[in-house]
Every structure is written in structure tokens, then in C-alpha cells.
Amino acid sequence: MPSPICLRSLSQLSLDRAANVSITSRTLLAPQTACFSTSAARYAAPPSKRKGMVAPPKRGERTLNVKKGRKAPSADTGKRPAPGDRKAMRKRIVLTNDNALEVSSLKDLDKATALSEKNEGQVRGLPEQVVDALRAVEAFKTTQGWSLFRRPATLMRKETIQLAKLLKEVEDPVDGQQKKTLRRVLSGDRMSGKSTLLLQGLAMAFLRDWVVINLPEAQDITNAHTDYAPLPSSQTQQYTQDTYTATLLSQILKANLKFLEATPVTTNPPLPLPLPAKPTLKHLAELGIANPEASWPVFVALWQELTQPGHPPIMLAIDGLSHIMRNSEYLSADVKPIHAHDLTLIRHFVDHLSGAKPLPNGGIVLAATSQSNAPTSPALDYCVQVAEAMQSHPDNIPHWNPYKNVDQRAMDVLKDLLVPGSGGAKGLDVIRVGGLSKQEARSIMEYYAESGMLRAKVDDGFVSEKWSLAGMGNIGELERVSVRLRI
Template sequence: MSFQTCWRCLSKASDPALNPLRAPQQSWLLFPASTAPFTISASLLALPPKKKGRPAMTEKLVRGAKQTFTKKKKKPTDTNKGRKPAPGERKALRKRVVLSNTNALEVHGLQDVSAESITNDGLKGQVLGIPGPIVDRLRAVEAFKVPQGWALFRRPAMLMRKETLEFGKEMEGIAQNEEKKSIRRVYVGERGSGKTLMLLQAMTMAFLKDWVVINIPNAQDLILAQTEYAPLPSTTNPTLYTQRTYTAALLSSISRSNPILTDLQLSQPASTSDLPIPIPPNISLSRLALLGASDPETAWPIFQLLLTELKKPGRPPLTLCLDGLAHVMCNTRYISAPKYQPIHAHDFTIIKFFLDHLSGAEGLPNGGAVLAATSNSNNPVIPTLNLALSQLEGNQAVQRDPFAKYDERVLDVFNKGGVEVQRIGGITKEDARALMEYWARSGVCRQKVDEGFVGEKWSLSGGGVVGELERAVLRMRI
């Protein structure tokens, strides 16, 4: 055994255990932290340092040497940096309806449409503004569509055309309890001729006259299998299907768009057997609709209850509107459970509700209007519907093809009689001129509106088809 000896002082027994009087001495180090006190492994395993100098001549670096052709890959530009849009955000942006353009000029002297002015023949061919509260209610029923040109102008306005004033007079007649109780009408016409706008004008007038409006803005939503469906238990042959989420949304829009429902109350306490939830008596119809909107389970029974309440005597007239009639005249994308067959559109309760009122199977005791518009863009071709509408319109050229298969359920809708078909055509030159002057006063159309200009654009638009007129003056001509 060797002793630990301090060579400086040559003192023995530096072991603190052996010599407790002295403090242990630290060994003196040149680089205390950087070098290990004792090792053999690290320095031996280290790689030799790299030689600095010219690198070895490789083929690539020889001057003038041909390089093999290699295509450099471009790095794809990553445009998707940052936060990704939330689900539904992009669609919401696409479907957003803009109703105002702050850059457009305010049109001075623009009258607003009122309950009295809808029958005033002197206003034919004039552009009238839609009052703000009505705009909110129209928005709630989704009467405004994205491709329409609302975003170009300061505020929404509409042209009083011949068909508008005719409809206003008919509404006035219904309100004054003349012999005709209800209007059941299908609007047909070319693409861009103003069928959907006609529905919007009808709804505007209905709101102005305090009618109750129920609007199905796009019938395609009901058949595309994008909203949930379930068979109605009490029905057999045919089994009916409900779309409870859609019904709840419909109830919500009814409640928001018709403030008159707050003044109307439930006439009698609802029977508890029909409804899954207890309904307080004397509840206002607006609250009732909201109750159904909040719970999709109860939406359809409450919708039925609301409808029966609205048909009680003393209630306001009812306006039902549907856009895109052809979509509800064919098989849907939904599949029936046991047979695995596509379900016909008429087996859905909301569609059936509308078509029953259109065909006259169910009446409107308080009067009202049932309006449907066909669409010429993105619509299925339904020969049966074309046949029925052409015959109702009095077009003898379209006859029943003996070899074609026709859908009897579709024909039944129109066979009961009473459905009118109104063709929306082009506007007159005077109307076109009024419209163009409104555009010019809004600062959107920069040309001089004179007879030659109006005539040219009117002809270009196929005889005053409004959508084409707008394209020709505002969009194409820039």
C-alpha cells in the first residue's frame, strides 16, 4: 500500500481521515474545467484534423468538363403557410351575400317601396329601394343570392316591372277578401330573366303587407343528401321522411323573418300526445318556432303545429316560395332503408308540404300565395315537368310522347288544376332605360345613357333579358 504524499511539503498522511487538522488540498490545474484529469481514450479516438488546402480535383470541378444533364427540381412554392382555414370557413366566404358597395354613389331621390306603392301603376318602370328592415328579413329567408349583382350598388333596389305590379294588385285583392283566395303560380322563363327576383319581389311585398313568409331558397339542398333524414314512424305506403335539421333551420328563419308571429299566440293548448315536449299555453308563435329551431328532434311536429295555427281563422295570409322547382320533381340522392332504392322527392315532408299547397291538395284558408320558380342553370332535365308546364302555359308544340315514361306523381301535382304558369320575359325598352339610368346614377355604368345606347344593349341582351342586360352593361363592357 502506498501513502498519499504531498510532494511539495513532503508531509505525510494527507488523508483527511488520517490528519483531521488540515483541510484537504486541491490539486492545482492549468485548465480546470476543460481538461479531464486523467484519460487515455479521448485523445486516441479523435480523428486526425482535416487537411486544409485545395480539394482533390474531381471531375465536376475540371474546367470545361461536361456535366451530365440533370434537371433541377423547382421547389414548390408553399402557399399554404400559416393558419389553415377552419372547416366551413372557405365555403362561408364563398356563400357570403354582400348587399352594399360603399364606393357606389348614393342615388338621390330614390324612393322606397311601400305597401301602398305596390299597386301604383304610375311607378311602373321605376327603380325603388328596398327599406332596411325588409332587407334584413329578406336576408333571413335567404332571398338574396350570391351571383346577383347586389354587391355593385349602395343599397338593394328593385325595378317595378309589369309582372311585379300585377302581382301587387292580386295581393291587394286577396287582402280585401275578393273571390280569389290564393295564387298558385310557377314562374318560368329564360336564364337570367328574373324568376328568382320575381320571388324576391313577391316576398318583399308580402313582408310589406305583413303576410307570413316561408321560403325554401334552394330546393337542391333538400335532395342532395347533405342534410340528415329519417323515416316518419306513423307513415306507411309510402313512407315519408323528415329532414329534421333542415326543418329546424327553416323554423329559425321563419321566426327571424316574421316579427308578426310575436303578436300571434297559440289558440289552444297543444295536445301532449302529438308533441314530444310540453308546450306552454299562450306561447307566441315566434317562440314556438324558436322552440322547434333549438331542438331538431321536435322540429317537424312543431312545424306542423305552427302551420295548423297559421291556418286558423284570423291569421294573416301565408306566402310560400320555392326556388328550383325541377329539383323536387325527381328521385333524390337519399336511399330508402329496407329496399335500398332512391327515395322520390315527394316522399319528403317539407317538399310534400310545399307541393300539396302548390297543387291545391291543401288550401290556404286565410288566402295567400304559393310561388315556385324554375331555374335554368344547374337543374336536372325533367321531361314530365317540361310537359306539364308547357301544357299549362298553352304551348301546343309540346305533346305527350307515347314512348316516353312520365312520372305520374309529378303530373298529379299539376293535374288538379289551378296552377298558373307565368313566363317572365325581357323587360321593355323603357324599363331598360330606367334601369340603366339607375346604374348610371349609382356611378357603376360610365357610359352616356341615350336612346342609341339603350337600344344597342337591349338588343344585345336578347330583348331585355335582365341578367344579360346587366352582363352587357356592367360586367362585360367593364
């Protein structure tokens, strides 16, 4: 049994703390409790840990963390862009630069002079309504340098004049026969201006009041990013792309509004939906835009209307040809890849490119290849090489490499390229987009200088230097070395 003195001294310890300073300083840290009672301490809130005090790591635990991805959640409070904002920013087309100077000597293309050969080697501006139409058909690309200058203008180079001659040939056939359908594949090095040449072709067609249908990017049609559905009543199974076709119809409508508004529907197309009374082609297109599930029948009906006699010639164009000369990313019901030619829109284009279907009112089918965004398509590459060789050195035609897989359907479409003979006779040919001549380079560099984007005296030496730097006048490189690159 404990002695009573001991008990008393213990009780006094806590009661008069002030009397005993040395003990108090220690006990103050502990929660104040009555003697021999633990309940208060038990029910009290746990003492808050001091910040920054972390227990030492356990043995064997790794404390050095140098991996990049494992960081603690950093204070990333930045606002995320709304859905669609990033894509809109990526696809934004800027066609003006307020800081560039207005070029006083710049003349616009107009309807009368658009196809004139006098334009060769000159820089010509694009009129406003043509710019709007080109924007509607998405002919401008983000990679092109439109945002460097006050307003869109293009160099009418040798190949452009070649294309202008074709337009002229279609408009008034020489021997007064039926209207011609000319088919051209644009080929050339990377950044040599194939897409821009396509754009110039579209611009001239707009100026001459043609009907322009442009498939802006073949990749978008075949890379399985839009919905698809089997087309009923097609012998070999074909697939429609309703949303894409509806978008295309709206582009066609926006670009060719004047013609479509003025032209009444003459045939009686079988459509799943009724047309309003006294319909024009505009009503027809709007029907397809409003009801994407009916967009393919509407497109077929619209095409039939456009090919009625007496209507203007048609410009049918596509960019990125190699994407449609292979299997698409879509899958059929039995999980086999669908060939791009089984997509109705592509089939429509390819039928006209191969010459299986002519354009009754005449017209041009243009297909631009790409060098920077081009999946391998040995058939296309071979056909283009052969056609180029037949133009430049007909005694040395390349042979097919038997170790490559041939896509027979692509080969069949392009087989006209392999036929020896001039381009006019067989209808399908290649326009090789090469480097600029020095005169053309000088003319475009003078335009750069007048816009204030090139601060140098444009003389023969300077032009030759830049022309050589740009790999013998590759126009994309020329723009890069003279306008974009400032040392």
C-alpha cells in the first residue's frame, strides 16, 4: 500500500504549478488534466501536427524521386480551352496582315483577264468574292503564307497559265465538238505549290462562273472520323458518309450560291423528303444540309441537275490524292477494311478522274498530290512517275517494281496516265509543278518587298542567291528563306 505522503505530493504537483517552475515548463506542453483522470485527454481533439514535420522515411524506402511524371499535383490552375477551341485555333485561316503594306501596283484578277496569258509571271490579287468562295470550299490551307500579306494574291506561274489554257479549252472547244472533260493530277516536290495551284485553278473557275466542287482534304474523308452507313441497293457494297456529305453540300451552296439560287430544279429526282413548290437548286441543297440522312440522294440529284445541258462547266477538285488510292480506315460489317473507292463520295470523284463518267457540260477534274501528308500508294507513285517521264524523257520510262503490292483498283483508275500520248488526247495527264524561273522568282520577291515583308534591294544577285537557296526556285522554300526567315 502506498504511503499517504506520496499521494499528497502527487496531487499538489498539478494543483500549484506556479510554485514549481521547472516542472511546470514541462507539463505545460501536455493537455491540462485533473489527476488520475484520463477521460479528458482521451476525448480531446488530437494534437495538431506541426507543419513541415514529416516522419523519417522507413528503412528501405526510396526517398529520391527524380521521375518526371510522378510529381505531386502541381498548382495547375490555368483555364482549359472550351471543347472545340483548340481545333478552331488550329484550323484558323488568317488572310490579312494589317502590318503588311498595301501593294499599290497589285492588280486583281477579273473575269475577262483571268485566263489571259499576259498574266504569266505577274502577281495578281484575288477579288473579295472569290476569296469568300475559296474560303467556303476550304481551299486555303493553314500552312500557306496568306497571313503574311495585306490581302491574298498569287503568282501566276507557268503551270498556272497551263491550267488557264485548259480552262479556256473547256470553255470554247477548238473544233466545235462536244464539251471536253480534262483530267489532271498535280505532282511536284514538297512545298512546290501544288495546293496553291489547285487554289488558283478554283479561283479561275470561280471567276469564270463555273460550278466548283472541292473536296478540301482527302484524308478527312477516309480516316474514319465521320459517320458512315451502308448504301442500300448497291451491287458491290458502298458506303455513304452522311455528315460529311451534308457539310460538303453546305460548302457547295455557299461557294456557288448565285448559280444555285437562280437555277430551278428541272428533273424530278427521287428524294426521301419532299421539296418545296417551285424548287431551285438552293432548296435542293438546303434539304440535304438540314437532313444529313438524305444528303447522299440529294447530292446525286444535285449532280444530275448540274449536268443538265446548258449549265456551266464543272470544276471538281481534291487535295491529297494518295489518301483515296488505298484502303480507308473504315471497317465493313465483317471487320474487313473498306477500300476508299467504296465510299460513295470518293467513288463519285474517282469515276470522273478515271474518265468512266464524263462531264456533259465540260469541265476539269483536278487532283493534287501531297508530299508531306501522303500514305504510301505505290500505284499512284508509279503512274505519276511514268506520266512525268513521258513528258520529260520518253525514252527512259520507269518499270513497275514487282516487289511492291499493287492496288489494282487504284491502278485501274490511273491507267490513262500510263498510255503514251499527249495529255489532250487521253484526257488524263500530270501537271508537274516544278521550281520557279528566275523571272517568276523576281516578280514574287518584288511583291514581297513592296509588301514590306522583305527588306532588301531586289536585284539579280539577290534573286539568284535566294533562288538557289530555295532549291532552284521551290516557291515554298523561297518564301521561307526570304520572308519567314529573318537573320
